[in-house]
Amino acid sequence: MDGLSYVGKSVPRKDGPAKVSGRAEYTVDVSLPGMLCGKVLRSPHPHARIVSIDTGKAERLRGVKAVVTAKDSLKIKHGFVQTGRYPADQYPIAIDRVRHVGEEIAGVAATDESIADEALSLIRVEYDLLPAVFDPEEAMKPGAPEIHPSHPKVEEPYRNIGGKTQTSWGDVEKAFEQSYLVREDRFVTQIRTHAYMEPQAIVASFDHSGKLNVWLSSMGIFLKRAKLANTLGLPYGNVRVLKTYVGGAFGGKVDLFNHEYIASLLSMKCHLPVRIVYSREEVFKGARHAQPLIVELKTGVARDGTILAHQVRTINDSGAYRGSGVVVIFLAWGFLMAPYRIPNLRYEGYSVYTNNLVRCPQRGHGAPAMRFAVESQFDMIAEQLNMDPLEMRFKNARRPGDILPNGDSLKSFGLVRCLEEVARRTNFVEKHRKAEQERKNGSRIKRGAGIGTCSYFGGSLVYPNSSSVIVKLNDDGGISLVTGAVDMGQGAETVLSQIVAEEMSVPVEDIQVCAADTETTTVDIGSWISGLTWVTGNAAKKAAENAMKKLLQVAAEELDADPADLEAKNKEIFVKHAPHRKISYKDAIAASIAKKRGDSIIGEGHFRTMKDERAHPSLATTHGRWSENYSSYAQVAEVEVDTETGVMKVLKVTTAHDCGFPFNPMLVEGQIDGQVSMGQGHTLSEEVLEDRGSVINPSFLEYRIPCATDMVETDYVDVITEEYRKGQHYDTKEVGEGYVAGTIAAVANALYNAAGVRLNRTPFYPSRILEALERTAPVGQVQDHTDGCVRE
Amino acid sequence: MEKRSKRLIWLTVNDQEYEIATYPNRTLLEVLREDLAMKGTKEACDDGVCGACTVLLDGSPVRSCLLLAVEVQGRKITTIEGLSSGEKLHPIQQAFLDHGAVQCGYCTPGMVLTAKALFDVKAKPTEEEILTAISGNFCRCTGYNKIVKAVRSVAAAGQGGR
């Protein structure tokens, strides 16, 4: 990447100064005159018919300005997925049935919080309790309580199936017959949660002109606008989502949530601003947590460790509505088939309704569960074959240029180089061997190393499917970058500024970002499936190129030169072979306005991936192309286990990553660090505990995210497989999600390397590690440790 | 104890005195954010665990969500708004920017104040002292690595962040 001034540099964050001085405005900081405190009434029951709701007393309480229930609603459903096969399935406020503890039944808006709380307690709801089911495998059985009818396209006689993903290629049975070794294992991941520091929050303000202004904590404002408008029966232009900074999301703030609808409905009823902010308890008990996944993995390999076949079944507990469950079972397939070559595959995944909280995506969305399973089993197989785990991965890793079974091309896939680099950087082979030898030497503290890989896709088609960016030149030569992108910490505003700065030869400081307002900024694909840098970035590039072209055209006329002979640098344009002939941007813009039709200089750019595809692949069959870019990484975790207590520490994680090329190396490293920490929490201590559908550890004291003294040492190796060149489209890859999965897999394998303990269920509580140390389980057995902490 | 009544209290925040009428059950966090419109101090949990509400009380980091406004009269309160003087950032704030220690920014005010308090006590803290000092400030974005790098760089400069 020679000759680049801004792209590829660790340019400081645009929003940094505001954030370090406490001036950045988040939704929780928004305050409007007359703003009311809104609260949501939630079902205390996991499954019940609502016989009646009486809000009379609440409405008459002094200080209460509005109360809403289903009778104020248009009763239009919404859903994370809204397609022909999977239509919207959830009402934004319950009508006559609740299907999970915490389901939203009513909303109140009052002049202060204590009155709002009192109003909630005055709402009389009569319930008729229904039988409930909480375990997905129980929920599938005939005779289980029916939460929703099973999907009509699913033929098996299972109950409560929200959706199914099924695909296969080759001949799995034949491949197993030909395999030297076949093993079958079952892996279970817990319910983890995002633990974003800023809670769910919204301020909704409906004015007398019929316009709903909304500030909310989200990852993509256009999706929120669309779903709010649809459920409220408003035209899109009448719903304005305004910009706020977002205090973390990690996948937990994508979709429309019922409290957002309720705040808006309350405001529409009383024509006053209504603010709903969750307490931390409410975040744990009422917001959506990650999709748990059971992975049953049967694998056949040849004598030399080559995979011959996978047969996989995944079961997802999606909670009481479909949510993103039908997506996670599809994505889990993707995360299975992308990193390694699989000649024969049979995959089926079921998303199952239970009377638990509805789930949603969380960083990785299926990758943590699947990579944990595949990478753990890889190491188990490698041991049985007496093979080096690294060697086995080299044998099976996909290469650049491989075409995936769904038709996607891997192009510049750098997994092999990542494996080489991470092994070299950590001296993995020697460490791994040494730990194996020292396992039985009687020492109390054991150390070990483990490896994990992942591949992630970026920029796939999800509403609104594309991004547009506008670049406006101010007449002094400075730039306004107009984008709908939300900066939730990942640095969107900074990276987009870097791109425009590069293309237009303007210092980053001279670029003002106007972002994240559905009314005043351009449509944006949103910060999920890691599409922002690539999709919105390319749109920004095109907008900058478009503006530059116009500017160069005017300059060429003024300088009496050919646009091809001109060069721009630092807000000046000069003739390449005669640099004394130059013109400032300011003068060029003035000339444009004077001599053309008053044309100011505005550039527009649009970008969408998968231009030949109408929509994203079929979630049910996996057919259809998904993404043009696949990232890859290999991670090595080094751990320490105290064999007397079972307590494990994650000491260091080294990541070799093919993220294309790093637009901003400091931001990339920050993403890796954060994901290593999240992976650490997932493996050691994080779990949302549900008891009959109710979360029983709704606090940071009992949901244990790592603190600073738990910090993991991190190291990184760039494996650069793409390039940024001015004037050309660029491909870059994701960096925001996949490292969690690789970390988890690496830690699982490191635990085995250190202590000979193989656990198929996360988190690896010290009690589980100790129990495994105290007995040796024979290789090849299906293991499932079911010592949940709240059963005697 | 029958009638609810407000108290008139004087709070010294960022070297300025404010006269506030408030009920005794209101926390310092609520008063800062709602009565004094100082929104830099954040609320992120219910039980004093996360540290987003950190302010300095007579120079020491405390949980403003666990302090009643009425009990801190006469004490010196420092919030994030008191750290930079006008446009000029405090060296600790600058270090956070230079080292990528800020992502979503929600924990940042608390982290920065805690670091400042550390340097007010010791100009060159050890690695362990840095980690222990910020162990009460949760961050979900950064994994703490670049925050520690930023604080370490201020320690290396040896001027206690001044």
Next chain:
Amino acid sequence: MRLPYFDFFEPATLPEMLTLMERYGEKVRPHAGGTALLPLIRLGLLRPSGLVGLGKLRGLKGIDRRGEALHIGAMTTLSELAASPAVRKDAAGLHDAVLSVAVPPIRTMATIGGNIFQDSRCLFYNQSAAWRLERQPCLKAGGKMCLALNGSRKCFSVYQGDLAPALIALGARVRLEKKGGEPREVPVEELFTGQGRRPVRPGPGEVATEIIVPIVRDTGSSYKKLRLRSAVDYPLAGASAFVAIKGGTIEIARLVLSAAGPAPVAVPLDGLVSGKKPSAVDLDAVGRSIPKNLPLVNNQIVPASYRRKMLAVFAKRAMKAALERV
């Protein structure tokens, strides 16, 4: 989450404070650092009409060496204790325990008195009013039976204070004062009822004003604690040990378990330690000597069976560390 309304009193003298406590009885709670009190009020587990602040009272702070004891004012903060060279030197177990509590900002606010008198905890007790709407309140919260061990009429909440076990191991006493009565000193272990529902309290109308830690020559003490994270958390298991040496032989030995039930548990050492030379102590036997019938159930993040094992492990570790420090 907001606090419900309460009144706030700030007595300037101890007699004034005791008068208030007597006048209002159960309607008020003493307010020290607030770090345990305010979260309980937010959860609706305590509903005082008023708080009686101890912050303005004189004479309740400070760490003084007087004769053969350290006198620690009940309102001394944990940070002040952590910074005290006298505590570090002569009451190492207490020093360990203080540094293990929570995180520094909590230690700045929390007091030794407040920490000793903290209520016991349980996953099923420390929950909000909204949570309790989904089920019956647990036994400790005023309900009919324990939710952790379904159907039980006994409370299995766990006393998770770190300081009390260390203080008991050190042989510390607490000075209690009441209105119009004589102050009395009781050994810290006598503050505990052994019942989960009301595990620790002073007598009616009494307030703790001072903690007295005897200073003995040639001693070693320690506190070791198990938790999943390296800071923040309450103990899942732990132990504090104390030994005093005379003429090369252990004269006094105490071992107290932490997070082993509704009260710290003194371990009967039965000649395993006293009378022996430090190098001759059989640590494994010490570990095996912890009581077998500890009232532990699955009401924490790790199972009771694991916590039982860890109590033995940490008993050994605490004793080993205490012996090494002599």
